Amino acid sequence: MNAWHAIRTIAKRELVSYFTSPVAYVFLVIFLLLTGFLTFTAGAFFERGEASLGAFFGWHPWLYLVLVPAVGMRLWAEERRSGTLELLLTMPVTAWQAILGKFLASWAFLAIALALTFPVVVTVNVLGDPDNGMIVAGYLGSLFLAGAYLSITCLTSAMTRNQVIAFILSVVACLFLILAGFSPVTDLLVRWASPAFIDTVAAFSVVTHYDGFQKGVIDTRDLFFFLSVIGFSLFATSVVLRNR
């Protein structure tokens, strides 16, 4: 059996399991309500008077901070708690195939949630004449942002059999990745740190790299950043699983 077959089988099971439990529906409803509220009310979408989705995408790093760990926290913690990890890892698959299968399934689920926000794109196109290339770049950035958070949640989930602990640890880790480039924090650092240090810290921030996409720029460095966060977290997950 080839590797891709195993990854696909695991991913399929995982994705279906979201929809056979209430998790998927609760998540989708909350996600869509919150994006709607944040964009149109808190984000003052109409008052801005501009045909862009800045008000929409601007909230994603914060929205995902809570919602993505909620989607990913059960990935490994639940397998460990219920003992199915033993079942899964004694089947003819490598840890890598299992990790990728699960990660891709959750990522696909987040992509579905993101795709369901299409009404804002329709709205902005009806009301004005936005730069749709910029919107596509924004969606791409948002997807990679979700993937980065998700990979971190994968790692924390593999470390514990308790989903709550996995959730809290990943929120904290993701919060750090936001704050490293968040202007109130960098402004604070300016008083005592060298600009080079601040730039280094800020370079670790998802916000710095996410903003590029929102400006409609798909920079390979930003792509590389997100892919390396994902790659590193999944690699760390495999190390954790091996030393469980």
Next chain:
Amino acid sequence: MIKIENLVKAFGAKRAVDGVSFAVERGEVLGFLGPNGAGKSTTMRMITGFIPPTSGRVTVGGHDVAEAPLEAKRLIGYLPEAAPSYPDMTVQGFLAFAAEMRGLDGAAREQAVGRAVERCFLASVLHQSIDTLSKGYKHRTCLAQALIHDPDVLILDEPTDGLDPNQKHEVRNLIRELGKSKAVVFSTHILEEVDAACTRAIIIDRGRIVANGTPAELRAMSTYAGAVTVQFQGAATQPASQRIAEKLAQLGKVEAVVDGALRVYPQAKGAAGDLARAVVELAGREGWRLEALRTEEGQLDEVFRRITLPDTVKR
């Protein structure tokens, strides 16, 4: 099919498995006995590649589990101790997933699921979600998962745990049946299962093998093995029984059992039946009227207790 050489697993300073070696061939059913915490599950987890050994080697069908895990795992069907399964899936969905993970697709998958369902008597709950099933059904669902790809090697960790007596009986029959064409290792702490299903048994205690043989060989290790228990008419009263016991003492050590029955232990290991014949001859000479006579085969639980330390004893 399964070959284990000098397997060691240490958790910190404690050696859960300490130098275990054995081999299981096709057509054998190996019963793996031992008190709780003796290292049964740990050994099985190392065979299936779930945890790596601290030292030693496991090969399954010629594939080293550490070096060629995928090839080895393909040959193995494994029922873990707690019989885990995904509670939100249906029995059908879960078995189809297990089949796909074993590389079975389409018609081959349907066929494999059908066969496993039939073998484990799951037809009536096929479309129920697993978390609504009773413990016995959950257990058999996980067992069906282990059989789905008709593996050459079966590793079953307490396959009859939590089943009712009828289900236990069915599972034992299934194991015996499967053992004809496969190499089967199953752990249990129910000693009657050794007789019911095993061709060979290993007793493990504190990580070490303390006995290894056929069920008959293990029973022969019992202090009762070869002893003759007799009951004579009119010997239920103390004085009569006492008198007979004194005479019988010339044949071997005599011990009173319940209701005036006497047990005579052989002085040396003779041919089976020697002692019984001697008792009958003596009874004939003395004019005792024999009511019952039985040569003891030896008792597994007595052997088990004698060679393993109970949990309650401080280690």
